[in-house]
Amino acid sequence: MIAPKLDQRLQAAADLVRPCDTAADIGCDHGKLSAYLACTGRARRVIAADLRPGPLSTARKTCEEAGCLEKVELRLGDGLSVLAPGEAQAVVIAGVSAQTTIEMLTAAPWVRNEGTQLVLIPATKAPVLRRWLWENGFLLNAERLVCAAHRWYAVMDAVYTGTVRQPTDAECLLGLTQEQPGAAEYRAQQVSRLKKFRRGLDQDPEAARRADALLRQLEGEG
Numbered sequence: 129m130i131a132p133k134l135d136q137r138l139q140a141a142a143d144l145v146r147p148c149d150t151a152a153d154i155g156c157d158h159g160k161l162s163a164y165l166a167c168t169g170r171a172r173r174v175i176a177a178d179l180r181p182g183p184l185s186t187a188r189k190t191c192e193e194a195g196c197l198e199k200v201e202l203r204l205g206d207g208l209s210v211l212a213p214g215e216a217q218a219v220v221i222a223g224v225s226a227q228t229t230i231e232m233l234t235a236a237p238w239v240r241n242e243g244t245q246l247v248l249i250p251a252t253k254a255p256v257l258r259r260w261l262w263e264n265g266f267l268l269n270a271e272r273l274v275c276a277a278h279r280w281y282a283v284m285d286a287v288y289t290g291t292v293r294q295p296t297d298a299e300c301l302l303g304l305t306q307e308q309p310g311a312a313e314y315r316a317q318q319v320s321r322l323k324k325f326r327r328g329l330d331q332d333p334e335a336a337r338r339a340d341a342l343l344r345q346l347e348g349e350g
């Protein structure tokens with residue numbers, strides 16, 4: 129078996145996946161992460177799933193070429209609906225929006241089973257996903273920062289504990305990233321996005337007040 133080379137984003141996700149019996153790669157697309165997890169033995173078995181048949185056949189080809197197809201099960205379907213409750217001990221959802229990630233997790237209450245690991249790379253709106261995780265009893269164990277195509281992404285490692293937190297806006301914006309390599313660049317990206325968001329809030333004085341307060345806090349700290 130020859131594991132495919134991963135980009136930095138997917139390598140960070142793979143590095144966070146704890147060794148397990150079964151990992152699921154939801155929205156697997158090209159299937160490189162699935163093949164990597166199978167080839168390296170990080171998971172004994174991998175379920176590679178996608179909503180669309182085209183990506184799934186590309187994933188099959190990737191796994192055939194890597195020589196790991198017998199360890200990978202390809203499944204067509206929406207989000208985590210392709211999994212039986214508790215079937216995977218590690219679930220990776222990478223490259224879809226925060227909202228889609230939240231919808232997938234909400235539709236699969238079994239992800240709250242003890243020890244189920246979630247490795248998440250939202251393509252957009254990481255602060256929305258952090259807030260949802262904390263307000264719904266998930267613990268963020270770690271975040272890694274990676275830069276791809278001039279954008280910074282947060283790679284999140286989360287697990288359900290049942291402890292609900294009401295995070296501040298600053299915590300949602302930056303998460304656990306500030307001790308990581310790339311922290312200053314990520315912070316600058318998030319502040320710049322917040323400023324852009326603020327410009328659209330003239331009709332919403334309460335949201336504008338919150339955004340201004342957050343900007344003052346971040347610029348005061350920065």
Ligand SMILES: C[S@@+](CC[C@H](N)C(=O)[O-])C[C@H]1O[C@@H](n2cnc3c(N)ncnc32)[C@H](O)[C@@H]1O
Nearest residue numbers: 154155156157178179180183205206207222223
């Ligand atoms: C941008 S690609 C990301 C591929 C890979 N995970 C990565 O991060 O490089 C997003 C993939 O998610 C799939 N997808 C989108 N919504 C989905 C859903 N509700 N359930 C399963 N797959 C979905 C798309 O078909 C696409 O192949």
